[in-house]
Amino acid sequence: MYTLYGSPSTAGTAIHWLLLELGVPFDLKLLDFDKGEHKTPDYLALNPDGVVPTLIVDGAPITQMAGIATLLAERHPEAGFAPALGSIARAEYLSWTLWLANSFQPHFRAWFYPHEPAGESAQEAAKAAARVKIEAGLARLDAHLAGRDYMVGDRFSTVDLLTTILCRWSRNMPKPATEWPNLKRYLDRMRQRPALREVHAREGLTDWIDG
Numbered sequence: 001m002y003t004l005y006g007s008p009s010t011a012g013t014a015i016h017w018l019l020l021e022l023g024v025p026f027d028l029k030l031l032d033f034d035k036g037e038h039k040t041p042d043y044l045a046l047n048p049d050g051v052v053p054t055l056i057v058d059g060a061p062i063t064q065m066a067g068i069a070t071l072l073a074e075r076h077p078e079a080g081f082a083p084a085l086g087s088i089a090r091a092e093y094l095s096w097t098l099w100l101a102n103s104f105q106p107h108f109r110a111w112f113y114p115h116e117p118a119g120e121s122a123q124e125a126a127k128a129a130a131r132v133k134i135e136a137g138l139a140r141l142d143a144h145l146a147g148r149d150y151m152v153g154d155r156f157s158t159v160d161l162l163t164t165i166l167c168r169w170s171r172n173m174p175k176p177a178t179e180w181p182n183l184k185r186y187l188d189r190m191r192q193r194p195a196l197r198e199v200h201a202r203e204g205l206t207d208w209i210d211g
């Protein structure tokens, strides 16, 4: 049994979605950010950064969305959400996973929390810089998805899950992911996945899922 600490419409949503895709039992603890439930001593003991997600696996708290997604794919190989260890496809899978987590996701953090890189006085400049980087990342994803249905190989993997969730975060930006044609086609397909629709319903999310 897993326990997921998340919060609606966050990086926790990605792991919530993945647990539903896998069809495994889990407890869900949705933290209320407005009440600071992610900054309590008890939660900080699990996740010292005070962010979601945290997944409790066999009693151990595991953090970082992309790492948790990869771990779950490995623990449930029957789902086929990650290519075989040591294969070239696995290398592509790891490369995209790390690019999404290290090179793309931080710009969303800067967009949503612009005081972190820039201080209180330069938040607009930080957002403008983050927007440029996010749009460059979306353009790269769009180019990769030309003529492809999935990010890696010819089947769904946790790279698609991470890509979809990060693209979702752009939905209220000046140029959201759906403005790129290949991404639009890809996201329209992803948004038909029953587990993604289910996680929207369970977290009370009504925007974006229907386009």
Ligand SMILES: N[C@@H](CCC(=O)N[C@@H](CS)C(=O)NCC(=O)O)C(=O)O
Residues within 6 Å of the ligand: 009, 010, 011, 012, 033, 038, 050, 051, 052, 053, 063, 064, 065, 066, 109
């Ligand atoms: N690198 C972390 C980032 C997680 C993160 O930034 N989560 C956000 C929600 S999407 C959060 O918990 N924000 C609350 C806060 O920073 O106070 C991961 O991938 O798990």
